Amino acid sequence: MAEPVFNRLCLVGLGLIGSSIARVARERGDIARTLVACDTGVGVAARVKQLDLADVVEVEATRAVEGCDGVILCTPVGTFGRVMQHIAPHLAPGTVLSDVGSTKGSVLRDLLPLLPEGVHLVPGHPMAGTEHSGPDAGFASLFQGRYTILTPPEGADPAAVEKIAELWRRAGAMIETMDAATHDKVVAIVSHLPHLIAFTICSTADDLAQETREQVLKFAASGFRDFTRIAASDVDMWRDVFLNNREALLEMLARFSEDAHALGRAVRWGEAEFIEDRIRRGRKIRHGLIERKQA
Amino acid sequence: MAEPVFNRLCLVGLGLIGSSIARVARERGDIARTLVACDTGVGVAARVKQLDLADVVEVEATRAVEGCDGVILCTPVGTFGRVMQHIAPHLAPGTVLSDVGSTKGSVLRDLLPLLPEGVHLVPGHPMAGTEHSGPDAGFASLFQGRYTILTPPEGADPAAVEKIAELWRRAGAMIETMDAATHDKVVAIVSHLPHLIAFTICSTADDLAQETREQVLKFAASGFRDFTRIAASDVDMWRDVFLNNREALLEMLARFSEDAHALGRAVRWGEAEFIEDRIRRGRKIRHGLIERKQA
Numbered sequence: 001m002a003e004p005v006f007n008r009l010c011l012v013g014l015g016l017i018g019s020s021i022a023r024v025a026r027e028r029g030d031i032a033r034t035l036v037a038c039d040t041g042v043g044v045a046a047r048v049k050q051l052d053l054a055d056v057v058e059v060e061a062t063r064a065v066e067g068c069d070g071v072i073l074c075t076p077v078g079t080f081g082r083v084m085q086h087i088a089p090h091l092a093p094g095t096v097l098s099d100v101g102s103t104k105g106s107v108l109r110d111l112l113p114l115l116p117e118g119v120h121l122v123p124g125h126p127m128a129g130t131e132h133s134g135p136d137a138g139f140a141s142l143f144q145g146r147y148t149i150l151t152p153p154e155g156a157d158p159a160a161v162e163k164i165a166e167l168w169r170r171a172g173a174m175i176e177t178m179d180a181a182t183h184d185k186v187v188a189i190v191s192h193l194p195h196l197i198a199f200t201i202c203s204t205a206d207d208l209a210q211e212t213r214e215q216v217l218k219f220a221a222s223g224f225r226d227f228t229r230i231a232a233s234d235v236d237m238w239r240d241v242f243l244n245n246r247e248a249l250l251e252m253l254a255r256f257s258e259d260a261h262a263l264g265r266a267v268r269w270g271e272a273e274f275i276e277d278r279i280r281r282g283r284k285i286r287h288g289l290i291e292r293k294q295a
Numbered sequence: 296m297a298e299p300v301f302n303r304l305c306l307v308g309l310g311l312i313g314s315s316i317a318r319v320a321r322e323r324g325d326i327a328r329t330l331v332a333c334d335t336g337v338g339v340a341a342r343v344k345q346l347d348l349a350d351v352v353e354v355e356a357t358r359a360v361e362g363c364d365g366v367i368l369c370t371p372v373g374t375f376g377r378v379m380q381h382i383a384p385h386l387a388p389g390t391v392l393s394d395v396g397s398t399k400g401s402v403l404r405d406l407l408p409l410l411p412e413g414v415h416l417v418p419g420h421p422m423a424g425t426e427h428s429g430p431d432a433g434f435a436s437l438f439q440g441r442y443t444i445l446t447p448p449e450g451a452d453p454a455a456v457e458k459i460a461e462l463w464r465r466a467g468a469m470i471e472t473m474d475a476a477t478h479d480k481v482v483a484i485v486s487h488l489p490h491l492i493a494f495t496i497c498s499t500a501d502d503l504a505q506e507t508r509e510q511v512l513k514f515a516a517s518g519f520r521d522f523t524r525i526a527a528s529d530v531d532m533w534r535d536v537f538l539n540n541r542e543a544l545l546e547m548l549a550r551f552s553e554d555a556h557a558l559g560r561a562v563r564w565g566e567a568e569f570i571e572d573r574i575r576r577g578r579k580i581r582h583g584l585i586e587r588k589q590a
Contacts, residue, residue, distance in 0.1 A: 127514055131581075147513070147514055149514070176513075176514075178510070182506075182507070182510065185507055186507060186510045186511055186514055187514070189496075189499065189500055189503070189507075189511055189519070190500075190511050190514050190515050190519040191519065193496065194496065194519055194521070194522055196555070196558060196559070196562075197492055197496070197555065198577060199558065199573045199574050199576070199577040200551060200554045200555045200558055200573065201484075201488065201489065201492070201551055201554075202576055202577035202579075202580040202581070203554050203558075203573050203576045203577070204484065204547070204550050204551045204554045205484055205485075205580060206576050206579070206580055207550070207554075208484070211477075212477070212480055212481060212484075215473075215477065215481040216481055216484055216485050217580070217583050217584060217587055218442070218471075218587065219422055219442055219444070219471075219481055219482070219485050220485050220584050220587075224484070224485040224486065224489050225584065226489070226521040226522075226524065226525060227489055227521075228577065228580055228581040228584055229521065229581070230521060231574075231577030231578065231580065231581055232577065232578050232581040232582075233574070233577075233578075235571050235574045235575060235578070238570075238574050239567055239570045239571050239574065242562045242570055243562065243565055243567065243570070246562055246563065246565075249559075249562060250559055250562060250563055252499070253555065253559045254559075255499050255502070256495060256496055256499045257552065257555065257556070259495045259496075259498050259499045259502075260491070260492065260495045260548065260552065261552070263491055263494065263495055263498075264491070264544075264545055264548045264549075267491075267537045267538065267541055267544060267545060268541065268545055270538055270541075272534055272538065275533075275534045275537055275538070276530050276534050278494045278495065278498050279494050279526075279528070279530045279533050279534065280530060281494070281497055281498045281501050282493060282494040282497035282498070282523065282526030282527065282528075283526065283527050283528075283530070284497075284501070285497040285500060285501055285512070285523055285526065286426075286497070286523040286524070286526055286527040287527075288512050289512060289515050289520065289523055292512055292513065292515075
């Protein structure tokens, strides 16, 4: 077996992503020599112990990070500033600090100012997930064949970046590196806007007159079903994602709204060619995904 | 084996839906004693013959419907008026005329004025489909466990309605009856609006700067992937659906837009509670679907 990437790795937050990292780390043994899991959620630490997801289970983050050479924040991104204020004094020089948040500009904003001298920040975002949440929802193969995007700040320590990259490679992921701003724009359209739309259309349906709403539930064809699958996602996580990728998300929403209104206008005025063009572009994008094996 | 529902049944249009009806009819034998397939598309009739989907294959609708006691239009809804002008003089009194179009107000509008004396119109809409199209895309179990909505006009012949209902029951579907206006509102939100949104978001992505677009294709997370699956649908069919359910679709688009802007506004102003409420409503709708086994 290869040398473990970290001697003592602490996962803060054992939800879907955190518990999946724990599972793959336990299964492989070469991600961390000692795995520490920390979660302050009611009953989560007990459940993590029951599931035997880590060598050490803590409810106090300041204790949990003590003596670790790797720490990964796996809580909703809105908590990062608060968590960092607690743990920063307890991070040893040389520690690599990472996270799995879906927004990356906010991570630099919230963590960099609090970063102790000699601690290396390497933000990461595994592009994987399901609509389920909590420590029972995780599984070891969640990251297999999926991308993890790293957004190291300028001047980041190459050895620290390589450690986080190697952790993700061992978890089965493919690595991409880009700056935080590009990351936030890309995820705004591939993930955050679709979620905003999915939540919205469910609300729109929910507001319909009682009788129509009953029929909607009854006849949810594949279109609506796919939308609601996305809409079943975790409340705290998505609230934080929206609030922490505000600028990029609102820009994409504005672009999308313009385009939706243009298509609506074409429907109103019977502009068949415009409508066909939009449908064709949808098919083209779809085929692009299939060629890239992302479909 | 039960007595076939129809003695001689003609399917006009052998795309995904038409060829699926043909397959289940051939497989069971109790839907039509003789099955006639008619398609004017280049090469479609030849392919239908090759696939042995019918007893008789025609390219001329006027000949195809001759002597039939059942005719089902399975072409895009925008063609119905034109097709009806051709076939109306060739429909024998007592014939049951139906269709599988996704919009029902337009079917009454286009077919009722041309309906010959003694021919019974029973519009239908099987709530089933995939993103694929053409005679090769169909399969016999497509309608299994799915709803077919019938929208007979006022004063429709009960025996004719029962024949179409029985055809769909034998194809595996569950039957619901409602008026055309209610149907059009329900499908506008469960199916047509989701498709309009999916086509739109693909266009929005396609308009992004080259570099971002490349990244979008690369990192299409589950959210975007699910949207593009819908967006791969047939161009002619969806153009016609949009144009023929204009009023209901535009109403639902307007409601959705208001709701999307309200959520966007909450993101801009950091209104966490409003955002959480929207996410929770999405989850509630989702759970409603799961309880109804529509998820």
